[in-house]
Amino acid sequence: DIQMTQSPSSLSASVGDRVTITCRASQGISNSLMWFQQQPGKAPKSLIYAASGLQSGVPSKFSGSGSGTDFTLTISGLQPEDFATYYCLQYKSFPWTFGQGTKVEIK
Amino acid sequence: VQLVESGGGLVQPGRSLRLSCTASGFTFGDYAMSWFRQAPGKGLEWVGVIRVKSSGGTTESAASVKGRFTISRDDSESVAYLQMNSLQTEDTAVYYCSRSGVGPTHFDYWGQGTLVTVSS
Numbered sequence: 284d285i286q287m288t289q290s291p292s293s294l295s296a297s298v299g300d301r302v303t304i305t306c307r308a309s310q311g312i313s314n315s316l317m318w319f320q321q322q323p324g325k326a327p328k329s330l331i332y333a334a335s336g337l338q339s340g341v342p343s344k345f346s347g348s349g350s351g352t353d354f355t356l357t358i359s360g361l362q363p364e365d366f367a368t369y370y371c372l373q374y375k376s377f378p379w380t381f382g383q384g385t386k387v388e389i390k
Numbered sequence: 391v392q393l394v395e396s397g398g399g400l401v402q403p404g405r406s407l408r409l410s411c412t413a414s415g416f417t418f419g420d421y422a423m424s425w426f427r428q429a430p431g432k433g434l435e436w437v438g439v440i441r442v443k444s445s446g447g448t449t450e451s452a453a454s455v456k457g458r459f460t461i462s463r464d465d466s467e468s469v470a471y472l473q474m475n476s477l478q479t480e481d482t483a484v485y486y487c488s489r490s491g492v493g494p495t496h497f498d499y500w501g502q503g504t505l506v507t508v509s510s
Binding site: 284317319321326327328329332333336338339370372374377378379380381382383384 | 424426433434435436439450451452453486493494496497498500501502503
């Protein structure tokens with residue numbers, strides 16, 4: 284199975300900050316990686332597909348990069364609605380696997 | 391596009407439950423359908439996927455549910471099912487379905503989730 288190591292597990296940031304979350308795959312997954320945002324009690328929301336593709340309707344302050352084993356999600360200009368938990372998911376091979384999640388909290 | 395899960399509830403260990411994911415607003419038969427779950431206070435876990443009929447309608451599933459859970463689909467009714475047998479307390483979770491397309495349509499829509507509680 285491909286293990287996805289996501290870091291940090293949590294971070295505190297202020298409104299307006301730029302934050303970066305990383306995911307590392309235990310083996311190469313090309314660009315078969317997605318990023319999701321999840322608000323408490325809600326279903327996940329797709330932000331980024333194929334490592335760097337911005338999902339329709341998602342603001343451009345979200346960006347993804349990487350290929351192979353190392354990936355990043357960057358959020359520019361944090362707003363109150365961006366405080367949530369973020370997950371990466373690899374879909375290169377079964378079983379599809381998530382990172383452990385990164386909780387972004389208000390400082 | 392809308393996905394609505396149903397069928398969750400309280401069930402005793404060892405019993406069975408079937409979840410439904412009813413789709414609307416898109417051509418259901420053109421999409422694979424996936425199930426995910428999230429135990430209380432935990433992260434997301436992929437449960438399994440069923441391919442489109444043109445790809446054989448075959449399924450893949452996580453090791454934690456293999457042999458106990460079965461995914462099926464009824465394209466005429468636009469419904470995907472998750473049959474859960476031999477339920478264990480560790481299967482307690484909110485279960486979500488999502489459509490699996492290509493590129494931006496991969497996991498772009500999710501249901502609201504349905505809670506399954508396995509407890510005596």
